[in-house]
Amino acid sequence: MARTIADKRAEFRALHEHGCFVMPNPWDIGSARFLEGLGFKALATTSSGFAWSQGHADGATARDRMLAHLRELVGATDLPVNADFENGFASDPQGIAESVLLAIETGVAGLSIEDSTGDAADPLFPIDVAVERLRAARQAIDASGADVLLVGRAENFFVGRPDLGDAVARLKAYADAGADCLYAPGIKTREQITAVVDAVAPKPVNLLVGWPSELTLQDIAALGVRRVSVGGALARAAWGATIRAARALADGRFDGFTDAASGAELNDIFGPFSD
Template structure:
């Protein structure tokens, strides 16, 4: 594929602001799935955004993980240009068959203007859903090297996918997160952990590096509770996209099955949306 088109903004102030957010406290990193949802979240006053591979895939009629590198880069560039906020890229496994290919893809992602990007260790193979540790570490190290070569202050997130791929082994996840930190990850992430004990164990294991917590459903914790556990940032993955899909699906099924229109009761005002995007 060709080079990513030149940016129309200077990404460095956003990248500096994004790194500063990780220094203390706890912030929410909501996940828009398109330009419109990104602009709405910016208008609400959030300090940063993150892409969602699942949300954008569903908007294209595809399952999570099915978008090509080219499509992902185009989406990231559109998202980064949509608002003045820093954007963290959900960059899957790095879009490469080997570390050299991951490094090339990461270089292209940096060129979209994102302020951070994550590399996960899921393999896509149901028989062995996690990559071998040495292979996963090599991919994080390649991403780190690509960032360093670029001279850009892009934050690197290392992800241990155990709880997402049906291998809920907290001890092994922590071992991997520590290895990713040593390989150059700036922030660590084990999506799918949910209990206070799991969260506090991960935070303690990789300290002082910051931890991202995924909250994709209603949980018994407030943001203040999560901050007290030592988490630096909270993302919501595809939850906002799923919430939008849930409303559309309920309204559609009521219309089909019962001929009822009350599924539109909570619909946003068209006038308000037009005003938002004017």
Template sequence: MPRTVAEKRAAFRALHASSCFVLPNPWDTGSARYLASLGFQAVATTSSGFAWSNGRADNHVSREAVLAHLQTIVQATDLPVNADFENGFGANPAEVAESVKLAVATGVAGLSIEDSTGNAGSPVFPIEEAVARLTAARRAIDESGGDTMLIGRAENFIVGVPDLPDTLARLKAYAQAGADCLYAPGIQSAEQIEAVVQAVAPKPVNVLIGANSTFTLEDLAGLGVRRVSVGGARARAAWGGFMRAARSLVQGRFDGFGDAASGAQLNGIFADDAR
């Protein structure tokens, strides 16, 4: 029998209690089902992967489209789903709270709120405003039952403000505001990772590995990391293969399919079409 939403959320929370797990990022039903077939214990949506699949730039998809996408991924798999919910789709804390309640209703097991503004001149919210937005998200989750995990994200390193002290101050504040897990995408060195882990301990930390890395899962676990996601990296890898094959075709060549999966393999993976 399929797991209930409550069972998925309980399983997701338990994953964060010890050890270190990989949280891969599908962008559609097929990629979600394939990841589940490999034995992953949970998945997370990717705002960029979903946006590109719809011919949009990252962070240029409507709230309604993202909510429908979350519903699609939740229904695609019995695994817990963590929502990449961008900055909460709200101009103020009240609107963030409204959006979070809608996201919780899709059945996601966790959701992240970024502190990025989308404004290149001022790329992150002032910390007081960011805390207010996260506090509103926490309240919305609690009013909806409280079993959905809240992930607080400090976007400094991603948006071109690689200020580690400010990142640590933000993550500490987000932890105090009720975030269950903390995340600073873009940090790369062991020293930076250890600093984040120590700053918010004992709360779990997510680390992004968005490109080839010398780190192993064991290495990251040794640094105190509890979960590792890849963001849009898998989507970019898929796009890379598609673009290489397309360029070969436009040049009149048919040599861009060397790494293609076989149709028989894909049909075998998706033979169970009960969903």
């Protein structure tokens, strides 16, 4: 029996109460259903992976298209889905509240709001503005009555401002403003991770691992991280294989298909979902 949206939201919140879980990032229905079949407990969207699948750069997806994507993925899986909701598709708190309410209607179990502006010259909202935006998201969720988990993101390391002190100050302020989970994508070292975990405790922390890492999941759990996501890494891996095979084909070679999955394997994976 399919789980209801309320069931999935309750399950998602419970996952954040103890332990450490991996939340991989599909970019379409097929990747979502495959990951569900591997036994993961939750999924998260990837704005970059989805943008690339649409022939766009990350950050170029319009809000309506993103909302349609969220609705599609939520409908494709019985797992809770956390939305990579970029910077909320608005700069002012009122616009954030409007976007968040629309995201809630898609059925997501959680959503993140970044503090990035999209302006390379001035890439981060001032912390007071960022806090007001996060507070507006919190109020919108509370007013909706939906048990949607709110993630506050400090984008320092992603926008070329790798100031750990500022990132920690931002995350602490976002926690105080009502974020349920905190996230500083781009931190990698044990020292950075520990600093973030300690700063916002007891609230849970999301860690991005989108590159080869010396840390195992056991190591990450021991540092106090509650959940791990991989952002666009799976999409980049898929694109890497496609790029290599296509470039070989353009050179008149067919060896790029050596590691391709068989049609039979793919049909076995997706057969149970066929109408």
